[in-house]
Ligand code: A3P
Ligand code: MG
C-alpha cells in the first residue's frame with residue numbers, strides 16, 4: 009500500500025495529514041550520505057552494585073589490564089559452577105535506572121540554550137533510551153532472525169523508548185540449553201581476567217564542568233592503580249555494572265542514552281570519557297576464510313553498532329576455542345572497522361544503519377504526538393516486514409511514573 013508507508017528521505021509530511029502507518033526496513037532506501045552524528049558527550053554515569061542497587065557514581069568502573077602473553081590461555085569455564093551470581097533476567101527494569109539518574113541530575117541537563125529558548129521540551133532532549141535499544145535499531149536492516157518490540161511514550165515533550173520482550177525472545181530465554189547458559193557466562197569471565205578495580209566511591213565535585221569532573225573522578229584512582237590486578241579467583245556477579253550517560257545528536261534528533269561500559273584505559277593521561285572506555289568481547293577463534301567472512305558480516309556489525317553509538321573507541325576481543333579457552337587477544341579500533349569490512353561481499357554499511365535509525369526516530373516523532381505517561385505506542389518489527397505500531401492506554405506496557413516527574417522546573 010504505497011502512500012500508507014512512511015517514506016524515508018521523502019518530502020516531509022504536511023502537518024495536517026495523518027501519520028503514516030508503517031516504515032520500510034529495505035536497505036536500499038537508506039543508502040545515502042552518512043547523517044550528522046555529533047561526537048557523544050558523557051553527561052554523567054551511574055553504578056549498579058552486586059544487588060542491582062543504584063549509585064549515582066563511578067564505583068563499578070574498572071580498568072583494563074593487558075594480558076601478559078598474546079596467547080593467555082584464560083579458562084572461561086572456570087568458576088561457572090561455584091563462583092557465579094547471575095542477574096535475574098526475568099526482572100524487567102525498563103528505563104528505571106535512567107529515570108533515576110535523570111531525577112538526580114536534571115540540573116545538568118537543562119542547558120542554557122534550552123532554558124533560554126521557548127522549547128516546550130523540559131529536558132532539552134528529544135529521545136531518552138538505552139544504548140542497547142539503539143543498537144537494535146542500527147542493526148535492523150541486516151537482521152534476519154530476531155524481531156523487536158519498542159514501547160514509546162511522550163512525556164514533557166521528550167520521547168521515552170523502552171524495549172518489551174517479544175514472545176519469541178521469552179521462549180528462547182526460558183528454553184536455553186545448559187551449554188548456552190554456560191557460554192553466556194564466558195564473556196563476563198573474560199572481563200574478570202582482564203579488568204581490575206579499584207572501585208571508588210563518589211568523588212564527584214558538584215558544579216564542576218563535566219570534563220573537569222571526570223578527570224578529578226578518575227584521577228582519584230591513581231594511587232591505587234599500581235597495586236590492583238584482575239582477580240580471576242573472585243566471584244563473577246552480573247548484577248554489577250557501570251553505565252555511562254551520553255548526549256548526542258543524530259540529524260535533528262537530540263538523544264540522551266545510557267549504556268553499560270566494561271572498563272576504561274588504565275593510563276591516567278588517557279583522554280576523558282567516553283574516549284578512554286574499552287569494550288570487551290569474546291568470539292570463537294577464526295580458522296577459515298568462511299569464518300572470517302561471517303565474523304565481519306555479522307559479529308562486527310553488532311560490535312561496531314554497540315560501541316560507535318556512545319563513542320567508545322576500542323574493542324578488546326578474546327578469541328576462544330570450543331572449550332572456552334582464550335587463545336588470542338586483539339584490539340579493534342571502531343574508526344577502522346568500516347575500512348576492514350570494505351572488501352567483503354554482501355557486507356553491512358554504517359550509513360544504512362544510521363539512516364534507518366534516524367528515519368525510525370522521525371517516524372516515531374510523527375506518530376507519538378499525545379503527551380501522556382499513560383499512553384504507549386508499541387512499535388513492532390519482524391524480519392522481512394515493515395515496522396508497524398499499536399496504541400495502548402493504561403496497559404501492561406506503561407513504563408513511566410504517572411506523576412509530576414516531567415515538571416523539571418519544580
Ligand atoms: P561477549 O561480549 O563476549 O559476548 P557485553 O559484551 O555487551 O559487555 O556483554 C557481556 C557478556 O554478556 C557477553 O560477552 C555475553 O557473554 C553476555 N551477553 C550479552 N548479551 C547477550 C545476549 N544477547 N545473549 C547472550 N549473552 C549475552
Ligand atoms: Mg558489557
Ligand code: MG
Nearest residue numbers: 270287288289
Ligand atoms: Mg563486553
